[in-house]
Amino acid sequence: MFEVPAILATDFIIKKFSYKHIMLFACFMSIVNFVWYATLPNPNLIVAVFVFKGLSTILFTMITVRLIMEIVEDKYVSTAFGLQATVGRGIGAAVVQLIGGKLIDSFSTMTPFYLFLSVLIVTALALSLTFKEKRA
Numbered sequence: 001m002f003e004v005p006a007i008l009a010t011d012f013i014i015k016k017f018s019y020k021h022i023m024l025f026a027c028f029m030s031i032v033n034f035v036w037y038a039t040l041p042n043p044n045l046i047v048a049v050f051v052f053k054g055l056s057t058i059l060f061t062m063i064t065v066r067l068i069m070e071i072v073e074d075k076y077v078s079t080a081f082g083l084q085a086t087v088g089r090g091i092g093a094a095v096v097q098l099i100g101g102k103l104i105d106s107f108s109t110m111t112p113f114y115l116f117l118s119v120l121i122v123t124a125l126a127l128s129l130t131f132k133e134k135r136a
Contacts, residue, residue: 006058019063020131026059027125031118038114064088096120 013022033052040046064084072080096117103112 003054003058006055007062010058010062013059014062014066018133019067020128020133022059022063023128023131024125026056026063027121027128029056029059030121031125034114034118034121038111038118 017025029052033049033056036049036052037046065081068080068084069077099116100113103116104110106112
């Protein structure tokens with residue numbers, strides 16, 4: 001349910017802040033989320049940070065959509081969305097799930113998987129710091 005207001009707020013957020021700053025903020029929220037999941041085994045307390053998951057996911061998605069629309073020629077936008085979905089949400093998700101499954105099987109707990117996701121997001125954060133963009 002939290003994602004609906006987040007979707008409505010993203011247009012304002014994207015117009016007000018640069019993609020780089022939004023990406024840094026979304027990465028930070030994801031890091032908090034995954035580290036919290038990894039270090040806190042109580043399911044009732046995990047709900048306390050669920051808001052971070054929804055907002056960061058929506059922000060990542062909206063940045064992707066906006067960047068594709070800005071970078072790709074109009075006649076190729078549909079193809080670009082298809083490629084992004086295939087690579088990002090298809091192949092990428094499959095690889096991460098495969099690694100996550102191996103980690104969970106090896107350690108018999110979810111903690112290493114969430115720490116792995118945290119490392120991926122820290123990597124995304126570091127890469128985001130190197131981005132240069134023309135807009136404010």
